[in-house]
Amino acid sequence: MWPFIAERWQDIAYRMYQHTSLVVQSVVLATIIAILLALLVTSRRSLVPFANAISSVGLTIPSFALLGLLLPLVGIGAIPSVVAVTFYAVLPILRNAVVGLDGVNPALVESARGMGMSPLMTFLRVRLPLAWPVILAGLRISTQMSMGVAAIAAYALGPGLGGYIFTGLAQVGGANAINYALVGTLGVILLALLLDALLVLVGRLTTSKGIRV
Amino acid sequence: MSTTSTSATTASGSQERHGAELVFDSVSKRYAAKGRPAVDSLSLNIPAGETVMFVGPSGCGKTTSLKMINRLIEPTSGTITIDGEDIRSKDVDTLRRSIGYVIQGGSLFPHMSVRDNIAMVPRLLKWDKSRIDARVEELLEMVSLEPGRYADRYPRELSGGQQQRVGVARGLAADPPVVLMDEPFGAVDPITRQRLQDELLSIQRELGKTIVCVTHDIDEAIKLGDRILILQEGAQIAQYDTPENILAAPANEFVEDFVGAGSSLKALSLSRVDEVELQETTTARVGEDARAALARARSAGDRGVVILDDRHRPIAWPSLRELQYMDRIPATRDDRLPVVDRRATLNDALDEMLAASQDGIIVTGQRDDYRGIVRFEQVTAYVQEANRNAERAAMSRLSTQEQQRVDAEQPSGATVDADRERVEPDATAEDLR
Numbered sequence: 001m002w003p004f005i006a007e008r009w010q011d012i013a014y015r016m017y018q019h020t021s022l023v024v025q026s027v028v029l030a031t032i033i034a035i036l037l038a039l040l041v042t043s044r045r046s047l048v049p050f051a052n053a054i055s056s057v058g059l060t061i062p063s064f065a066l067l068g069l070l071l072p073l074v075g076i077g078a079i080p081s082v083v084a085v086t087f088y089a090v091l092p093i094l095r096n097a098v099v100g101l102d103g104v105n106p107a108l109v110e111s112a113r114g115m116g117m118s119p120l121m122t123f124l125r126v127r128l129p130l131a132w133p134v135i136l137a138g139l140r141i142s143t144q145m146s147m148g149v150a151a152i153a154a155y156a157l158g159p160g161l162g163g164y165i166f167t168g169l170a171q172v173g174g175a176n177a178i179n180y181a182l183v184g185t186l187g188v189i190l191l192a193l194l195l196d197a198l199l200v201l202v203g204r205l206t207t208s209k210g211i212r213v
Numbered sequence: 214m215s216t217t218s219t220s221a222t223t224a225s226g227s228q229e230r231h232g233a234e235l236v237f238d239s240v241s242k243r244y245a246a247k248g249r250p251a252v253d254s255l256s257l258n259i260p261a262g263e264t265v266m267f268v269g270p271s272g273c274g275k276t277t278s279l280k281m282i283n284r285l286i287e288p289t290s291g292t293i294t295i296d297g298e299d300i301r302s303k304d305v306d307t308l309r310r311s312i313g314y315v316i317q318g319g320s321l322f323p324h325m326s327v328r329d330n331i332a333m334v335p336r337l338l339k340w341d342k343s344r345i346d347a348r349v350e351e352l353l354e355m356v357s358l359e360p361g362r363y364a365d366r367y368p369r370e371l372s373g374g375q376q377q378r379v380g381v382a383r384g385l386a387a388d389p390p391v392v393l394m395d396e397p398f399g400a401v402d403p404i405t406r407q408r409l410q411d412e413l414l415s416i417q418r419e420l421g422k423t424i425v426c427v428t429h430d431i432d433e434a435i436k437l438g439d440r441i442l443i444l445q446e447g448a449q450i451a452q453y454d455t456p457e458n459i460l461a462a463p464a465n466e467f468v469e470d471f472v473g474a475g476s477s478l479k480a481l482s483l484s485r486v487d488e489v490e491l492q493e494t495t496t497a498r499v500g501e502d503a504r505a506a507l508a509r510a511r512s513a514g515d516r517g518v519v520i521l522d523d524r525h526r527p528i529a530w531p532s533l534r535e536l537q538y539m540d541r542i543p544a545t546r547d548d549r550l551p552v553v554d555r556r557a558t559l560n561d562a563l564d565e566m567l568a569a570s571q572d573g574i575i576v577t578g579q580r581d582d583y584r585g586i587v588r589f590e591q592v593t594a595y596v597q598e599a600n601r602n603a604e605r606a607a608m609s610r611l612s613t614q615e616q617q618r619v620d621a622e623q624p625s626g627a628t629v630d631a632d633r634e635r636v637e638p639d640a641t642a643e644d645l646r
Binding site: 105107108110111112113114115116117118121126129130208209210211 | 309314
């Protein structure tokens with residue numbers, strides 16, 4: 001395996017970068033979408049069970065199938081990959097954001113409003129920071145999952161390590177089949193661990209000391 | 214005494230704004246779903262600088278009435294004015310920033326430090342940083358929390374009582390003329406509650422805000438209120454009067470039931486500590502020679518020495534025996550020190566004495582400075598005296614009622630049976646006892 005890696009380490013590094021870039025961008029996009037959706041959902045209480053149902057059912061759609069459905073709509077390349085990864089990434093964040101925002105003590109929200117904070121300020125200064133640890137937990141789950149989904153996205157000729165995995169699978173029995181599949185898979189795992197560690201750090205930095213567990 | 218101390222603080226340059234007049238004019242709140250209005254045409258006048266307690270059974274509309282003042286709940290009809298200005302004439306957030314709001318447990322934002330919590334409204338009002346910092350320190354001092362120690366803590370690092378103190382400080386932060394409190398001391402233990410009430414009395418004596426406070430605890434209402442508003446269902450006013458008048462002459466059976474308590478207990482919760490003559494006792498400063506203090510106490514015939522810190526606040530009350538083993542007076546603070554504000558009720562004083570198992574209690578005034586002590590015997594003597602007076606008053610009231618009844622029965626009033634008139638009231642008074 002070492003000669004295999006040594007031979008194409010530049011390509012591997014580039015693919016790892018692409019993979020990470022795809023995941024990070026999609027998750028950032030997903031976080032924004034999820035928080036906005038959660039804000040909408042928690043302001044209309046009747047939507048809460050609906051949102052929870054969508055976030056669970058959504059996760060049962062096989063990512064392979066979703067990609068297949070997306071191809072005729074957005075073509076091949078990076079875009080269907082971003083759409084698919086973002087779609088999955090939204091779900092755990094949405095679920096946690098709804099739970100987190102819902103769990104903020106209503107007395108605190110009322111207190112904030114009673115002191116003269118506008119609804120937007122109450123959201124940014126009170127509700128979001130208090131729900132943040134829960135949202136962040138969703139973000140971590142989402143990032144891990146997106147690593148895997150992004151690998152599948154290679155089916156739509158998306159960027160990243162997925163290409164190696166598919167190459168390996170396509171050449172089963174061939175000389176480098178195992179190497180391709182292994183490098184692709186281990187690369188994804190390595191990246192997932194690194195990103196998760198990064199998110200833990202981000203969590204430490206962005207969560208108030210007053211609510212850190 | 215009280216006038217001198219008040220003028221002294223005013224002279225010392227306190228720039229606090231004083232209270233504003235608050236008027237409810239036939240205010241109603243009807244929730245569409247329910248047929249009966251939660252608040253039905255409430256009209257009320259709260260004079261500037263007074264503390265008015267809203268009490269009543271749960272669901273009587275007291276909290277709804279309170280929240281209509283800062284428009285957390287909008288009235289269906291009627292108007293509320295603050296110093297003559299309709300509260301709807303201003304932007305709602307501007308209005309709220311000018312009204313202090315303190316709720317149960319303090320409701321501090323857990324992700325913000327004590328400083329940030331208190332600075333919330335001043336920041337919304339865009340005060341400059343140095344002014345905010347100065348204000349935070351001033352307020353923490355006011356609620357007896359050392360700024361250096363507490364300003365940068367988070368709420369979860371504080372006890373319930375301390376959180377509530379910060380809650381009060383936050384409510385007062387931008388120096389609002391009106392402060393609303395919703396069951397402010399509901400979530401703390403009785404001893405802490407009593408201390409917080411004492412502090413509020415002391416703060417209010419200094420600031421003279423208009424305070425509207427909702428409580429379900431009639432004793433708290435009697436203690437803190439200049440006036441008490443007793444509400445029945447639909448926020449119908451059962452009685453709106455001073456605590457003294459409400460206890461002496463309940464307007465109807467509802468009020469009587471609600472107020473409850475026997476006459477001696479009423480006397481306890483109506484009488485303030487400073488109505489009993491405060492006694493002097495030996496005091497000593499931290500760091501002073503313990504033997505000299507001991508000698509002073511012996512010659513004065515005192516059983517203990519009250520230890521004062523550099524700001525004249527009592528911190529401990531060791532007995533002479535404890536003092537024997539000391540060289541210098543130590544700065545240790547006794548957390549169970551029996552101490553009450555001079556405007557606390559005798560009820561609280563007794564509570565504290567029992568809790569600390571001491572037969573006396575230290576009385577403090579403005580900013581916790583030492584005023585004197587009250588002994589257990591004084592309290593009991595005061596209660597006995599008050600009881601005798603109350604009985605006498607009850608008797609004379611009964612005889613007037615009797616007289617009126619007799620007069621009504623015999624309009625001519627020609628042949629009043631003198632004997633019967635004298636005997637019956639006595640018998641009734643006896644029964645009462």
